[in-house]
Amino acid sequence: MDSVPSKRPKQLYVPRPDVEMQCFRCKAKYPATSEWFVKNVFKKFGLEYCCHQCNRKKQQEYRASNPEKVKDQKAADYHKHKDAYLRRATEYHQNNPEVNRLAKKRYSENHPERVKIAARVAQSKRRSLKRTNAGSHTRADVELLIKTQNEKCWWCGCKLSDKYHVDHRVALSRGGSNSANNLCITCERCNLSKGKKLPHEWSNRLL
Numbered sequence: 001m002d003s004v005p006s007k008r009p010k011q012l013y014v015p016r017p018d019v020e021m022q023c024f025r026c027k028a029k030y031p032a033t034s035e036w037f038v039k040n041v042f043k044k045f046g047l048e049y050c051c052h053q054c055n056r057k058k059q060q061e062y063r064a065s066n067p068e069k070v071k072d073q074k075a076a077d078y079h080k081h082k083d084a085y086l087r088r089a090t091e092y093h094q095n096n097p098e099v100n101r102l103a104k105k106r107y108s109e110n111h112p113e114r115v116k117i118a119a120r121v122a123q124s125k126r127r128s129l130k131r132t133n134a135g136s137h138t139r140a141d142v143e144l145l146i147k148t149q150n151e152k153c154w155w156c157g158c159k160l161s162d163k164y165h166v167d168h169r170v171a172l173s174r175g176g177s178n179s180a181n182n183l184c185i186t187c188e189r190c191n192l193s194k195g196k197k198l199p200h201e202w203s204n205r206l207l
């Protein structure tokens with residue numbers, strides 16, 4: 001199929017430092033080169049009558065007044081070029097181990113709780129993978145449990161310290177799942193005392 005001919009023929013960009021061009025926005029005059037003006041193949045000299053400074057300002061204004069559109073566009077770009085993005089990010093991290101290390105350090109300094117919970121989640125994931133128990137949970141699940149239990153031990157009701165345990169109601173070693181609905185947050189004493197017992201086998205639960 002023939003492409004629709006555009007009204008203006010395409011112009012090749014040829015720098016004309018000897019010619020003066022005026023920006024239609026700020027009215028400033030600059031040499032007709034791409035150093036000063038935005039390229040546009042449909043305009044005379046292959047340049048838009050808009051200087052880089054005004055173009056940047058226009059883009060900033062657009063971004064400021066259309067934050068949602070910009071966000072959508074960014075997300076669309078990311079999905080379209082996901083592989084390239086990820087490859088670049090991986091390369092960057094491999095080539096900048098120091099930046100990587102500092103970012104991790106900053107994250108754990110800013111979110112000590114998250115890091116601690118994530119470590120526990122990873123630990124029980126490893127244990128459940130060894131036993132091929134089904135199910136999984138996330139840091140958010142643990143945080144939600146702590147909140148819904150009012151930061152109290154599920155079994156004895158004591159106030160949870162930061163040494164709380166994530167207890168599998170039915171232990172992984174007894175075939176319990178690793179998903180959130182098999183979890184409760186307990187004090188250290190209760191979890192260690194319960195061990196691998198099923199809730200009904202554990203007589204200490206009422207003490």
Ligand SMILES: [Zn+2]
Nearest residue numbers: 023026051054
């Ligand atoms: Zn301008």
Ligand SMILES: [Zn+2]
Nearest residue numbers: 153156187190
């Ligand atoms: Zn307890």
